[in-house]
Amino acid sequence: MRVDKLLAHVGYGSRKDVKQLLKKGLFTVNGEVVKSAKAHVDPETDDLAFGGEPILYREHLYVMMHKPAGVLSATEDVSERTVVDLLEEEDRLFQPFPVGRLDKDTTGLLLLTNDGKWAHGITSPARKIPKTYEVLTAEPVTDEMADQLQQGVTLDDGYETRPAGVAFPDESRSRLYLTIDEGKYHQVKRMLAAVGNHVDGLKRIRIGGLPLDESLEAGTYRELTEKEIEAFQNGQ
Ligand code: URA
Numbered sequence: 001m002r003v004d005k006l007l008a009h010v011g012y013g014s015r016k017d018v019k020q021l022l023k024k025g026l027f028t029v030n031g032e033v034v035k036s037a038k039a040h041v042d043p044e045t046d047d048l049a050f051g052g053e054p055i056l057y058r059e060h061l062y063v064m065m066h067k068p069a070g071v072l073s074a075t076e077d078v079s080e081r082t083v084v085d086l087l088e089e090e091d092r093l094f095q096p097f098p099v100g101r102l103d104k105d106t107t108g109l110l111l112l113t114n115d116g117k118w119a120h121g122i123t124s125p126a127r128k129i130p131k132t133y134e135v136l137t138a139e140p141v142t143d144e145m146a147d148q149l150q151q152g153v154t155l156d157d158g159y160e161t162r163p164a165g166v167a168f169p170d171e172s173r174s175r176l177y178l179t180i181d182e183g184k185y186h187q188v189k190r191m192l193a194a195v196g197n198h199v200d201g202l203k204r205i206r207i208g209g210l211p212l213d214e215s216l217e218a219g220t221y222r223e224l225t226e227k228e229i230e231a232f233q234n235g236q
Contacts, residue, residue: 003027004037010057011093012050026051060115061094062229063087064213065221067110067204073101083110086219099123100183108134108204109212112221122207122232128181129208129232130165133188136201140173141166145195149178153194159184161191177205208232 007018007027019037021027027034028049029041041048043057067073067083074082075097083098099111099119113119122129146166153161165179178188189199205212209231216222 001041001043002037003029003034003039003041006041006043006048006057007050007055009093010055011090021050060113060118061091061096062113062115062118062224063091063096063111063221064210064216064224064228065110065112066212066216066218067102067107068218069105069107072104073098073110080104083112087112087221102204103186103189103202106202106204107218108202109207109210110204111207111224118229118232123183125182130179130181130206131183131204131208132165132177132179132206134169134201134203134205135176135178135188135192135199137174137176137192138198138200139196141168141176141195141197142173145197146176148195149191153191155184155187155190155194161187161194164191179206 003022004015004018007021008015012018012021015037022035022037025033025035029039030047034041043059048055048057065083065086070081071086072080072082075084075095076082084092084096087096094114096112096114097119099113100123102108102110111119111122121127149164149166152163155161161180161184162182165177167177169175169177178191180187180191184190188202192199210228213222
């Protein structure tokens with residue numbers, strides 16, 4: 001990897017800034033001063049330091065966010081706030097993107113990473129990773145509606161959904177946990193519409209074996225643990 005790219009990535013400024021810094025002779029690779037922005041280093045094996053301080057380089061970032069309502073699942077937008085805008089500057093340097101999408105008004109578990117392969121392993125339809133949503137409905141969900149959702153329903157464009165998991169966390173019948181292993185556009189809202197109901201509130205609470213960390217307030221996030229990252233790599 002080019003030295004200027006690496007230093008910009010770990011937060012030493014733009015590539016132009018980094019070029020100036022390099023000229024000062026503060027950057028060393030395996031103890032040798034390197035002044036050229038074009039020099040190549042291997043961050044895995046080379047010993048990198050700046051001003052005598054070791055540079056801890058890593059390529060990837062993996063975070064779990066409790067997405068709040070009112071922000072877009074996108075990396076940037078001309079007029080609206082995005083989930084990436086909610087990240088600290090030091091995390092934005094990794095250029096993460098959301099793994100799949102939640103609607104602007106949907107809250108809950110959203111993963112962000114800059115590891116495209118890992119993200120694909122989660123969003124790929126072939127992997128059929130289950131996602132669980134807490135759904136607040138306008139009308140109580142009848143047994144008939146629950147049966148239909150469990151068997152699969154026909155969406156407004158004719159698409160037949162795969163069987164879904166349905167559970168009721170309380171007696172109200174206006175709150176259900178719906179688990180689907182596919183991700184069509186507005187799928188949950190359209191599934192509830194297909195059975196004659198309406199979604200008043202939607203929160204994703206689980207992806208595969210990973211539940212939303214309830215200690216995260218809406219709008220906050222944390223890095224995933226090694227174990228959580230690996231669980232998806234191993235085909236959870
Ligand atoms: N289904 C929806 O309708 N919206 C979401 O944000 C996620 C799933």
